Amino acid sequence: MLVKEWALLEGLHPQTVWKWCRQGTMPVPVEQTPTGMWLIHDPKYETASQSNPADSRTVCYARVSSGGQKEDLQRQADRLKAFAVGMGVEHPEIVTETGSGMNDRRRKLNRLLADPTVGTIIVEHRDRLARMNAGLVESALKAQGRRIIVVDETELDDDLVRDMTEVLTSFCARLYGRRAAKHRAEKALEAMRDERV
Incomplete structure (x- = not known):
């Protein structure tokens, strides 16, 4: 589970949880991935959310805005795959798409969002998922027991x-x-x- 997710469930500020992770004072088991991301393994939440792990798939979603960015799209997909493997995903699926982040005319993303077997969607930046209202998509997926992982949270x-x-x-x-x-x-x-x- 991500730091932000655990902090929200526990009613804590994410900065406090990151500090505890770095200091080694977390009350539950944590691990740091090779990319530097902290993952929290709280048994009271993981057993509830992993009701059907065999059916849950992890998909890396890469998107660029125009056809002239094909090389960028491939590099983005490679970085996402490396991140997923670093998280412990054995065979992450890669979905690439070319289309604007300003509208909902992205067939591949719409298929992923509608597919209940996709438990985790990994994106490099939040705007790769959607330029606006990405939080609404996250909330809808969370209500279904699914999640979005944003690799680079250095956005504002x-x-x-x-x-x-x-x-x-x-x-x-x-x-x-x-x-x-x-x-x-x-x-x-x-x-x-x-x-x-």
Whole structure:
């Protein structure tokens, strides 16, 4: 179990739990992966969450925004696979996808989210899952006994800053989308005018 998950269940601040892990004063068994991530093995939570471990799959999800980033996509997938193996996953599945993080038109991710046999989804950064509202996806999966692991949590942890970034990203997407739509409409009208002449 991740530090943030255990801290939430125990009503503690994650920084306190990380400090305890580093000092070796945790009241339950912990381990540090080769990548430096702390995993907490609390028997009272692990036995409840591992009701059907044979059916649960771990999938690494890598995404880039455009087709010109194929090399980046492969490197991202390789890093995720190495992380999963470091966590102890014997045969992690890799799912790669090219598509915008601003909308829900990602068939492969939608399939993963709808598949109840996928117990854990590993992503490199939170925005690889979704640019906005990734927390809602996490909450929905958690309610089903599933989880998302974010490898690099160095993103902004300040809720206000994250919310502001999401709002600005949404406004930019709408603005650029409108500009593109307006541009396409102008071209269509111009083409109609040209046909009349």
